[in-house]
Amino acid sequence: xxxxxxxxxxxxxxxxxxxxxxxxxxxxxxxxxxxxxxEPDVQDWxxxxxxxxxxxxxxxxxxxxxxxxxxxxxxxxxxxxxxxAVRDLDALRAAxxxxxxxxxxxxxxxxxxxxFGGRAVDRALIEDAVAGAPAFIRLYDGHSALASGAALQAAxxxxxxxxxQRSEIVCDAGGRPTGHLIEHAAMDLVGAIVPRxxxxxxxxxxxELLSAMAATGLTGAHVMDLGGDSxxxxxxxxxxxxxxxxxxxxxxxMPGADTAELDELVGLQKQSGRLWRVGGVKFFMDGTVEGGTxxxxxxxxxxxxxxxxxxxxxxxxxAVRHLHTAGVRTATHAIGDAxxxxxxxxxxxxxxxxxxxxxxxHIETLPEDQIARFAKLGVIASMQPPHTAYTRADHTxxxxxxxxxxxxxxxxxxxxxxxxGAVLALGSDWPIAHYDARQVLATARAPRGAAEAGxxxxxxxxxxxxxxxxxxAAGEQxxxxxxxxGLRADLTAFGLDPVEAPADEVAEAPVRLTVTGGKITHRG
Numbered sequence: 001x002x003x004x005x006x007x008x009x010x011x012x013x014x015x016x017x018x019x020x021x022x023x024x025x026x027x028x029x030x031x032x033x034x035x036x037x038x039e040p041d042v043q044d045w046x047x048x049x050x051x052x053x054x055x056x057x058x059x060x061x062x063x064x065x066x067x068x069x070x071x072x073x074x075x076x077x078x079x080x081x082x083x084x085a086v087r088d089l090d091a092l093r094a095a096x097x098x099x100x101x102x103x104x105x106x107x108x109x110x111x112x113x114x115x116f117g118g119r120a121v122d123r124a125l126i127e128d129a130v131a132g133a134p135a136f137i138r139l140y141d142g143h144s145a146l147a148s149g150a151a152l153q154a155a156x157x158x159x160x161x162x163x164x165q166r167s168e169i170v171c172d173a174g175g176r177p178t179g180h181l182i183e184h185a186a187m188d189l190v191g192a193i194v195p196r197x198x199x200x201x202x203x204x205x206x207x208e209l210l211s212a213m214a215a216t217g218l219t220g221a222h223v224m225d226l227g228g229d230s231x232x233x234x235x236x237x238x239x240x241x242x243x244x245x246x247x248x249x250x251x252x253x254m255p256g257a258d259t260a261e262l263d264e265l266v267g268l269q270k271q272s273g274r275l276w277r278v279g280g281v282k283f284f285m286d287g288t289v290e291g292g293t294x295x296x297x298x299x300x301x302x303x304x305x306x307x308x309x310x311x312x313x314x315x316x317x318x319a320v321r322h323l324h325t326a327g328v329r330t331a332t333h334a335i336g337d338a339x340x341x342x343x344x345x346x347x348x349x350x351x352x353x354x355x356x357x358x359x360x361x362h363i364e365t366l367p368e369d370q371i372a373r374f375a376k377l378g379v380i381a382s383m384q385p386p387h388t389a390y391t392r393a394d395h396t397x398x399x400x401x402x403x404x405x406x407x408x409x410x411x412x413x414x415x416x417x418x419x420x421g422a423v424l425a426l427g428s429d430w431p432i433a434h435y436d437a438r439q440v441l442a443t444a445r446a447p448r449g450a451a452e453a454g455x456x457x458x459x460x461x462x463x464x465x466x467x468x469x470x471x472x473a474a475g476e477q478x479x480x481x482x483x484x485x486g487l488r489a490d491l492t493a494f495g496l497d498p499v500e501a502p503a504d505e506v507a508e509a510p511v512r513l514t515v516t517g518g519k520i521t522h523r524g
Contacts, residue, residue, distance in 0.1 A: 003047020063219025063490030080107030123179030391449030426465030
């Protein structure tokens, strides 16, 4: 018998494998699990080159996966001053006044909509704080930004424009741009001229970020974008090291995509490296509640939210059908109830799809009559429990106020979807929320704000959301998500039991060991 590369002993192994739910030892060779059981089951796998790690009572689980993240694109989104701790306008102005300028610009990110205290997002609120500098502030949702007057001038923005997708340069009654830029096409007008880190800086930051992710127990991430030089960056990192986190990437399909562009997306599915591959395509059916671009069955309190991101929703359906026929999975950003309904209707129109299952991302407000459809249609619900922190239980936050009490009461129905038999994959959506996998596990069990009432997952459901259900969401349930012979050796060892320990303790649990592809990526 050839010797194993790695043997882990002295642990409680939660395999999530029905054939053998628990064990105490695991052996790994060539990136795969070769033995699971007790000490006698791994004894013969030890050899001169085997590394043996005594986990001293830790709980070993399948490797955690973030089912929705942006580790490459997020490097640009998280550039500059971090405003995620800002809670009001005074604190925002103070932070901007003291901000370091890069090539004359003030660049910031992570600003909570609630910081404006119910005021309209307007550059007039920050112009004196930036003292005439061009400033570009990304709001936390990643779908809106605030630009100062100098930034608008540098981008040549003097009034409203028409876009091929639902985007807006917000203007006041007199036609003056307020600086509020909503959705990607509008944001990109300024974002394209903002100073950005060099290629060398981003390459270094990517390696550091993935290592930091591994330190929280992450072994994999579903990357919901593929733009710019992402593939070049990933290949460059792999020239010198293995990625600490396995990545599955989904390029975007935007409104107006023709057959040739759809076929290009199909062709991209062949791209891969040692620990990354392209797998799937990402769509947007709407934007965000706070930005007024979530597609709702009925308008929000400002009369907004009644239009889809795709001006012609039927064109979205045909694009999904084209990719489905080519065997490509899709993941669609759908936050509002109308958006979710349209995605489910689209999948239903495809007929029986065999093992090809499609996903809906976010699902922030969901009516009762749509819950059972996820399981019936085999559609995967991909949700991000940490986003609930941007809401409040008394519905005084911007998200809840826009929706009104009835729809806000349907917030993040993770438990309802699980109870209805749906596959529920969990993630962070970094940099929208922190990438810490422990926070995802903990917040799923103790959701915040508008999602507090009766929506808690059990400890086991939470763990499944980042392991077995994440594997189904990636179409990888035959190779990952469980601890069993022949499966990938992606493993996470906690200093406590993430299923039985209280949620607040899980949020700060020691991560003793992270293993990706059979290699140790973090030791705690």
